[in-house]
Amino acid sequence: MGRVGFGVAVGCAVLTCAIAAALVGKRARSRxxxxxxxxxxxxxxxxxxxxxxxxxxxxxxxxxEMHAGLASDGGSKLKMLLTFVDALPDGNEEGIYYALDLxxxxxxxxxxxxxxxxxRILNHxxxxxxxxxxxxxxxxxxxxxxIALTLKDFVERENDGFQQKKDDGRALGFTFSFPxxxxxxxxxxxxKWTKGFSIEDAVGQDVAHLLQEAITKRGLxxxxxxxxxxxxxxxALGHYYDxxxxxxxxxxxxxxxxxxxxxxxxxxxxxxxxxxxxxxVNMEWGNFWSSHLPRTSYDIALDDESPNPNDxxxxxxxxxxxxxxxxxxxxxxxxxxSDIFGDATQxxxxxxxxxxxxxxxMHEDNSPDLSQVRGILEENLQMSDxxxxxxxxxxxxxxxxxxxxxxxxxxxxxGILKKIGRDGSGGGNSGKTKSRPRRTVIAIEGGLYVSYSxxxxxxxxxxxxxxxxxxxxxxxxxxxxxxSGNGAALLAAAYSSDx
Ligand code: ADP
Ligand code: MG
Numbered sequence: 001m002g003r004v005g006f007g008v009a010v011g012c013a014v015l016t017c018a019i020a021a022a023l024v025g026k027r028a029r030s031r032x033x034x035x036x037x038x039x040x041x042x043x044x045x046x047x048x049x050x051x052x053x054x055x056x057x058x059x060x061x062x063x064x065e066m067h068a069g070l071a072s073d074g075g076s077k078l079k080m081l082l083t084f085v086d087a088l089p090d091g092n093e094e095g096i097y098y099a100l101d102l103x104x105x106x107x108x109x110x111x112x113x114x115x116x117x118x119x120r121i122l123n124h125x126x127x128x129x130x131x132x133x134x135x136x137x138x139x140x141x142x143x144x145x146x147i148a149l150t151l152k153d154f155v156e157r158e159n160d161g162f163q164q165k166k167d168d169g170r171a172l173g174f175t176f177s178f179p180x181x182x183x184x185x186x187x188x189x190x191x192k193w194t195k196g197f198s199i200e201d202a203v204g205q206d207v208a209h210l211l212q213e214a215i216t217k218r219g220l221x222x223x224x225x226x227x228x229x230x231x232x233x234x235x236a237l238g239h240y241y242d243x244x245x246x247x248x249x250x251x252x253x254x255x256x257x258x259x260x261x262x263x264x265x266x267x268x269x270x271x272x273x274x275x276x277x278x279x280x281v282n283m284e285w286g287n288f289w290s291s292h293l294p295r296t297s298y299d300i301a302l303d304d305e306s307p308n309p310n311d312x313x314x315x316x317x318x319x320x321x322x323x324x325x326x327x328x329x330x331x332x333x334x335x336x337x338s339d340i341f342g343d344a345t346q347x348x349x350x351x352x353x354x355x356x357x358x359x360x361x362m363h364e365d366n367s368p369d370l371s372q373v374r375g376i377l378e379e380n381l382q383m384s385d386x387x388x389x390x391x392x393x394x395x396x397x398x399x400x401x402x403x404x405x406x407x408x409x410x411x412x413x414x415g416i417l418k419k420i421g422r423d424g425s426g427g428g429n430s431g432k433t434k435s436r437p438r439r440t441v442i443a444i445e446g447g448l449y450v451s452y453s454x455x456x457x458x459x460x461x462x463x464x465x466x467x468x469x470x471x472x473x474x475x476x477x478x479x480x481x482x483x484s485g486n487g488a489a490l491l492a493a494a495y496s497s498d499x
Contacts, residue, residue, distance in 0.1 A: 034340060040330070040337055041400075044400060045400050047297075048401070048403075054292060056466060057290075058408065062412055063415050067419070070261070071267045077287045077289045078283055081182065082282075083279065085226070085280040086185075086263075089236050090240065090243060093116070094116045094493075095114060097112055097489040099486070102147065103177025103230050107128070107131045107147065111125045111155075114493055121486070138199060140199050140202035143202075148218045151220065171223050172215075173490070174211055174226065176207055179194070179284055185495055188227050190203050208224045208227040226491045231250050233486070234443045239443075240487075244476075246440055247259035247420075248442065249409070249449075251409060252320055252448055255286050255314070255318050257285045259281060259419075287311060293408065318408055325351065325352055330401075331354075331397060340389070353381060359398050362395060362398055363402060364454060406455045406456075406459040410459050422437075437470065440474055443479075444478065
């Protein structure tokens with residue numbers, strides 16, 4: 001071999017080594033980045049951990065905060081609002097009743113015909129429409145006039161299927177799902193607007209009175225018989241079908257709960273008297289907080305950037321408005337710290353670009369190659385060419401977010417059961433003696449619970465873990481479909497004279 005040949009051979013060997021080294025280096029870097037991605041998810045998972053011991057701490061904290069909120073106004077982040085509902089529908093109600101449901105993006109009017117014990121709800125008619133954006137930020141007069149007009153239009157189109165007697169009075173249940181301080185079952189002052197509404201002149205005013213005035217002005221003869229929020233409506237409908245129903249939970253865009261409390265446990269209102277000795281209490285549990293809640297840096301960032309920092313802490317870990325957003329911020333961090341999603345991650349940096357229903361659809365993808373996840377990423381986030389490994393990691397993030405949310409709801413429910421002495425521990429209102437578990441029904445409503453089966457499974461699993469099989473089998477979660485409107489009509493029936 002000549003000098004030249006030797007030189008070429010050495011050159012080739014050096015080049016081969018360099019290429020091999022570069023390849024090894026690239027693979028090592030890529031592996032490092034993959035491990036970084038896994039590490040980010042693993043850290044998040046650790047932060048979200050909800051072993052049963054921690055859930056029990058949340059249960060205890062919920063029961064303690066309930067006591068504190070019942071002891072004095074401002075005694076807890078739980079408002080524990082009195083509803084003055086001391087009797088729930090039992091199935092004997094008869095006649096035609098109306099309801100208005102205002103509490104989110106949609107506004108609904110309903111008419112139900114009740115046939116008493118045997119025939120129950122004979123007929124039922126609903127109309128729904130979005131609340132015009134300008135009315136959400138206008139004056140209370142305009143908003144209530146719009147509502148009254150919609151109602152009048154609905155009532156005047158009396159329906160064939162309904163048999164109204166000439167002398168029947170018309171009673172209305174008003175579901176108003178914003179925090180109100182009630183002074184009777186049919187009146188209450190608005191504490192504050194939420195969910196994008198801001199009509200300053202209504203704050204502090206009796207919203208039932210505002211509605212009644214608008215109705216009368218429009219020449220309609222109708223009495224606002226009850227003013228409730230959506231949880232109370234849900235409880236009413238649940239109780240109408242099953243009298244072992246003692247609480248209601250909503251898990252939709254937001255989350256809240258109410259339950260039946262003994263009047264003598266409502267310390268902040270001494271001398272409060274009802275015939276039944278009980279009253280429904282609206283917990284406003286979305287605002288629950290405890291240091292035992294598993295909070296991560298992502299939750300803190302979400303709260304900081306929200307329009308209501310330090311508010312609705314429980315809701316921000318649980319409800320449909322936020323779950324997709326939590327998952328998005330975790331995935332964005334993964335994208336920043338690794339390149340496993342490729343370059344096209346701009347859309348992932350847009351707040352709320354991953355909605356909870358989309359997150360749920362990815363989570364529930366059972367196909368072996370996660371093709372639904374791929375489709376959702378491509379269509380909604382413009383993230384194409386993701387590897388199967390990356391898609392699996394995404395599903396894991398969805399799972400962590402949802403599992404924590406569902407388990408926290410379970411802890412919240414057991415907190416209520418503990419407070420009313422139905423968690424099998426023998427504490428709560430029932431005194432210290434351990435009693436036989438009683439059949440206990442919780443009415444549930446809300447898109448997140450109803451449409452997300454893995455969420456439901458995790459919730460049920462956690463209930464059994466916390467309560468044990470024996471007690472858990474007596475606790476029944478029952479969907480109370482459209483309870484927020486129907487329940488208000490039932491309460492209007494229960495509270496108006498011609499029951
Ligand atoms: P609202 O709470 O506004 O009264 P719903 O009870 O219908 O309305 O709940 C709607 C919420 O439920 C949505 O904001 C969404 O977050 C959640 N949701 C709806 N469908 C699904 C789904 N398939 N999977 C998971 N969450 C869902
Ligand atoms: Mg609702």
